[in-house]
Amino acid sequence: MAYDVSPTARTLMVLELIQNSPGITAEQLGDKLGVSERAARRYVAILREADMPIESVRGPYGGYRVGRGLRLPPLMFTPTEALGLVMAVLEGPRGAADPVEDALGKIVRVLPDAVARSTDAIRRVSARGPDPGARTPDPEITAALVSHSTDQRRVTVRYRRHEDEWTMDVDPWAVVVRRGRWYLLCWSHTKNAQRVLRVDKVTKVEAQPESFEAPADLDPLAAVEEHLAMGWRYPIEVEIDAPLADAERWIRRSMGRLEPIDDHRTRLLASTDEPDWYAAQLVAIHAPFQIIGGPELRTACQALATRLHTAST
Numbered sequence: 001m002a003y004d005v006s007p008t009a010r011t012l013m014v015l016e017l018i019q020n021s022p023g024i025t026a027e028q029l030g031d032k033l034g035v036s037e038r039a040a041r042r043y044v045a046i047l048r049e050a051d052m053p054i055e056s057v058r059g060p061y062g063g064y065r066v067g068r069g070l071r072l073p074p075l076m077f078t079p080t081e082a083l084g085l086v087m088a089v090l091e092g093p094r095g096a097a098d099p100v101e102d103a104l105g106k107i108v109r110v111l112p113d114a115v116a117r118s119t120d121a122i123r124r125v126s127a128r129g130p131d132p133g134a135r136t137p138d139p140e141i142t143a144a145l146v147s148h149s150t151d152q153r154r155v156t157v158r159y160r161r162h163e164d165e166w167t168m169d170v171d172p173w174a175v176v177v178r179r180g181r182w183y184l185l186c187w188s189h190t191k192n193a194q195r196v197l198r199v200d201k202v203t204k205v206e207a208q209p210e211s212f213e214a215p216a217d218l219d220p221l222a223a224v225e226e227h228l229a230m231g232w233r234y235p236i237e238v239e240i241d242a243p244l245a246d247a248e249r250w251i252r253r254s255m256g257r258l259e260p261i262d263d264h265r266t267r268l269l270a271s272t273d274e275p276d277w278y279a280a281q282l283v284a285i286h287a288p289f290q291i292i293g294g295p296e297l298r299t300a301c302q303a304l305a306t307r308l309h310t311a312s313t
Contacts, residue, residue: 007043010035014043015066018054022065029064080143118146121174137182137200144205145184146175152211154189158204159197171212174220175199183224187212196227225253232271236278237293240266240285250284275300 010033017024017032029040044064047054053067148155149172156169168190176183182199236256240247247258247266255278256270268289272278279300282289291298 007046011043011046014040015047015052015054018044018064019066023057023063025063080139117150118143121146121150135181135200137198137202141202141205142175142182142199144207145172145199145202148172148205148207149174152213154208154210154212156206156208157184157197157202160201160203165203169208170195170197171214173214173218176220176224178221178224178228185220185224185227194223194227196224222253226257229254229256229270232273234272234275234294234296236268236270236272236297237291238268238282238289238297239292240268240287240289242266242285242287246287247285250286255281272297276303279304 013033014029017029021028026037026040026044029043030037033040033043044054055065055067057063057065145155145157152171154169154171156167158165158167168188170184170186170188170190173185173187176185184197184199184202186195186197187193188195239261241264243264244258244260244266247268251258251268256268259267259269261267270278275294275296278297282301283304291301
């Protein structure tokens with residue numbers, strides 16, 4: 001592998017190779033750097049001149065290794081490596097005390113600005129929680145989408161769903177992590193509408209020369225959750241006898257869109273494929289409410305009421 005880089009950069013690469021592969025030989029170093037064995041030995045000598053404790057081990061299994069007392073240089077990540085680290089942290093289990101999140105914050109603060117902006121953008125629009133069906137997307141595709149989102153650059157994406165695959169031009173407003181699933185919130189110029197795409201279903205990303213500006217008041221996580229609550233088989237409309245602020249405490253954004261009717265009433269608009277499940281969620285509303293639209297939901301609520309009444313007698 002040849003590197004068209006400066007001698008200083010090659011020297012740092014030698015240090016990284018020795019750290020990652022203790023016992024690596026000068027010949028192997030030369031092969032990885034695309035230089036001669038003699039040049040590789042010269043880079044090792046430069047490290048030793050800088051007081052790096054590089055030890056030589058003789059014999060058939062000998063080579064270079066880092067001795068004790070090494071003072072590590074600053075961490076260096078590619079955008080894909082940095083985002084991969086964030087992906088691993090976001091998808092891991094979290095507890096009340098979260099030292100991993102604190103450690104990640106320290107790493108992000110010392111990353112180069114271009115890399116840090118992309119990784120921090122993901123941390124700010126993530127909602128964690130278990131989802132056994134979640135699939136980890138390709139890190140390189142994810143890194144490209146995040147980078148073009150922060151740079152506000154239009155992209156052409158190749159998208160696959162089931163056996164179908166098609167291309168669309170989109171403005172990538174934000175990449176959002178919700179319960180282990182990665183979504184691209186975007187404006188589709190192909191459909192002339194807002195869209196939420198599964199990042200794990202994006203197979204190709206190509207940057208376009210056009211730039212864009214996302215809506216000034218955009219809340220990416222809220223927009224994704226509202227979008228996911230719509231478009232299911234059975235439409236729902238519920239009127240709640242409570243102001244919007246109270247309804248927002250009882251109804252998660254992923255349950256649907258809340259809008260004020262007046263100062264004392266709120267409308268819930270949503271859809272679902274599982275009326276029985278949705279009926280059980282409405283029990284969290286601590287105020288009178290009426291199902292205006294959705295006969296399937298009305299039937300499910302009646303069945304739930306019957307079961308609760310029977311259980312209490």
